[in-house]
Amino acid sequence: METFARVLLDRAGDGGTGLLFEEERHTWADVVRESRRRAALARHLLTAGRPPHIGVLLDNVPDYVFWIGGAALSGSVIVGINPTRRGRELAHDIRHTDCQVIVTDTAHAALLDGLDTGVPPGRVLRVDDPGHADLLASAKHADLLAPARHTGLFASAEPVPAAEPQPRDPLLLLFTSGSTGAPKAVVCGQGRLAAIARQAPAFGITAGSVTYAAMPLFHGNAVMANLAMATGAGAAVALRRRFSASGFLPDVRRYGVTYFNYVGRALAYILATPRRDDDADNPLEVAFGTEASARDMADFAGRFGCRLIESYGSSEGAISLRKTPDSPPDALGLPPGGADVAVADPATGEECPPARFGPDGELLNGDEAIGEIIARRVTFEGYYRNPAADAERLRDGVYWSGDLGYRDADGFFYFAGRGGDRLRVDGENFAAAPVERILSRWPPVVMCAVYPVPDPRTGDQVMAALELDGLFAPEAFAEFLAGRADLGTKWAPRFVRIVPAMPLTATNKVDKGPLRRAGWRGGEVWWRPGRELRYEPLTDDARRCLEEEAAAHGRRL
Structure with missing residues (x-):
């Protein structure tokens, strides 16, 4: 090695x-x-x-x-x-x-x-x-x-x-x-990064290629899916300080980019830029990444004239799923090389039965088919100074991903969400607890809960439920968030539900189950339609627009 x-x-x-x-x-x-x-x-x-x-x-x-x-x-x-x-x-x-x-x-x-x-x-x-x-x-x-x-x-x-x-x-x-x-x-x-570097030919990366590194280098996607393989092949790497949707196509043409890696909503942001008749006039050959919707993948490939390779994986490197030509549009795909990947019930460890679908593609047996995506006989290098997290991931020789999924009768895997209180917004992973700690500092807050709701295209959006001492003041809340130096750039809630009393378990812990199931439907819900910290009521028309956008991208909210 x-x-x-x-x-x-x-x-x-x-x-x-x-x-x-x-x-x-x-x-x-x-x-x-x-x-x-x-x-x-x-x-x-x-x-x-x-x-x-x-x-x-x-x-x-x-x-x-x-x-x-x-x-x-x-x-x-x-x-x-x-x-x-x-x-x-x-x-x-x-x-x-x-x-x-x-x-x-x-x-x-x-x-x-x-x-x-x-x-x-x-x-x-x-x-x-x-x-x-x-x-x-x-x-x-x-x-x-x-x-x-x-x-x-x-x-x-x-x-x-x-x-x-x-x-x-x-x-x-x-x-x-x-x-x-x-x-x-x-x-x-x-050794692991060296092995990844030698996979360049499988992604069409050669010494004559130019890869485009616009995803952040502090993230595994940029290092593993771009820099490492370019090093192995001797390809040129075109660096972009920070990802820019409007700068994407000019950069591709300027540097002669043939390969691009992406995470999350990057494709959606690029597709939102004004379309031109000559968009396909560019040297791009391959785009490789994760979490794009089936519609975005098709639109991107058609608009820019390139091949897309979509996958499921993580920086831990223990599980990989790759779309194949015969994968259903909404499926993650299959494990490469016959890897032993399955979906199991976290409570029993037993494999979940295959998913069954209705005539319109709806999942009929989600309660029994959805479980945690696992892998057997894998190499997991662990987390630094976190034996508890190591033990949570690797149990009795089985790697538990923490991600929920299901598998159809043909063996194709589907993503069903992220277990626990983890969120993934615009390709950025983070947890709910730090956000909750910040929101709890707002003086009117009696109790708060933060949890993911599905983004209409891919990944998650942040939703917060607030029990308040008084009425919700959207301007004051936005001003409070703007003044928090430790609020991550992806952490500001997109949706805010105001509840008269927080749902609690028998042990007086917050019960997020009912909140997750309700999502942003019903009740008093506020939202940020854009990137600005400006909240307004979520109207019935806005709800319908979100549902229509999700349906267009094959997602159920």
């Missing part, structure tokens, strides 16, 4: 284009050289005897790629810090993963102001600082196996010894969220 370090070093003499970014062009040889410089710097900055963890808080810029490469070569670990988290939650992510160093820039460094991250100011590196290039030069970059030396600014440091990384060594910590609200950092090792 090889390491991603060796995959990267295969590119050391490659004069072909490796990175395209705005007006910059870097060959693969440049990428390896810059990665070696950061590997040397990492060995000097990291303290031996502590986890060699480097947090990266950046947009998609070349330095992010160089630091991933530097970590691979030095045997250190990149922690992808999610910039949509704020305040105490952001600080907790950094402390939880034992970051010794944070790589950021001036804009993102402002997010750290006043936070107790456990990282000394002198170990917060700003890549746009004029002195950063001098810092890299002072590290005296060495070859992968050459010992680090004390020089210049690092004369008093005790560098981490250089050693050949091994396949089982961790390389990435990629955050997800659990139902308790505690962050979970998925471990991705050198």
